[in-house]
Amino acid sequence: MYELIQVSEMSYYIQSPAKIGLVKLNDTDVCLIDSGNDKDAGRKIRQILDANGWHLTAIYNTHSNADHIGGNKYLQGQTGCKIYAPGIECNFTRHPILEPSFLYGGYPCKDLKHKFLMAQESDAEYLTKDVVPDKFEMINLPGHFFDMVGFRTPDNVIYLADCLSSRETLDKYQIGFIYDVAAYIQTLEMVKSLTAKMFIPAHAAATANISELAQYNIDKVYQxxxxxxxxxxxxxxxxxxxxxxxxxxxxxxxxxxxxxxxxxxxxxxxxxxxxxxxxxxxxxxxxxxxxx
Structure with missing residues (x-):
C-alpha cells in the first residue's frame, strides 16, 4: 500500500484505498490528483515526495468525498501547496461537515462524524481551467457526486476519480454510491468513448481500455x-x-x-x-x- 507506480513519462499513481494521482510538471515540481483519506495518507505521500526530491505545488481534488481530500490539510501545512476543488466540491472541501450532513439529511450525530465521512477542513480554492497545469485537460464527470472532474495529462493518461467501480466491488456490494443517476449514466456513456494511454480509476485497476468496465457499471445501474x-x-x-x-x-x-x-x-x-x-x-x- 502507498506504492508509487509510474504509468508514463510524467504520470504516476500512489496505490491506496482511493488511488492518488501524481504528475511531474518538471524535474522538481509535481502536483497531486487527490490526497488520500487522512493525515496518515498525507504523511506517506510526503515521504514519497521527499524520497524523490519533489516539490508539491498543488493538489487538484476531483471531488470532496473524505477519502479523496483527507490528506489535504496535512500536505498543505507541510508544503504550502495550493488546493483546488471544482464547483460545489470546493465548499464541501472547505466545510467538510457538509458531507455527513448531506448524507444524513440533517445534523449528523457523532457516529457519522469520522474520517471516512468527514475530512479535516482545508483551504481550497475553486478549480477552473485557468489554474490547471499547462496542457492538462479537465474532464467533467458528474453523477457520483455534485461536480466531480477527472484529468487528462499531457502524456495522455486519464484520472477518472470515482466515476466507476471495479467488477469485484460491484459484485460484492451491488449498490455503489451515486448522487445523480441520470448524470452518472451520461458520464459513463461519455467515458466509454474515451481513448488514452492509460486510465486510472480511483477504485478499480489501471487499464488501457475502460469501455468494458464502464458498460458493466451502466448495466449494474439498470439492474x-x-x-x-x-x-x-x-x-x-x-x-x-x-x-x-x-x-x-x-x-x-x-x-x-x-x-x-x-x-x-x-x-x-x-x-x-x-x-x-x-x-x-x-x-x-x-x-x-x-x-x-
Missing amino acids: IAEKMIDICSEPLCFEIILQRLFADYALTMNFEQYVLVGSTVRSYLAWLKDTGRLDVEFENNMLLWKRI
Missing part, C-alpha cells in the same frame, strides 16, 4: 433500478425498500451504510419518479413509493 421497481410493486415506504435491498443483496446495515446506501437509494427513487417509472402516494402520513 438496481429494475430491482427497485419490482420491490415497489406494492406501495412501500423508503425504510422498507431499503431493508429489502439490504436483505436481497446480503448487505450489513450500520450507520455508515445506512446513510451511504440510503442516500443512493433516494437518488434512484427520484430518478425513477422523474422518468415516469415510479410514483408516490401519501397514506396515514407516510410517503409510499409505487410502481406505475
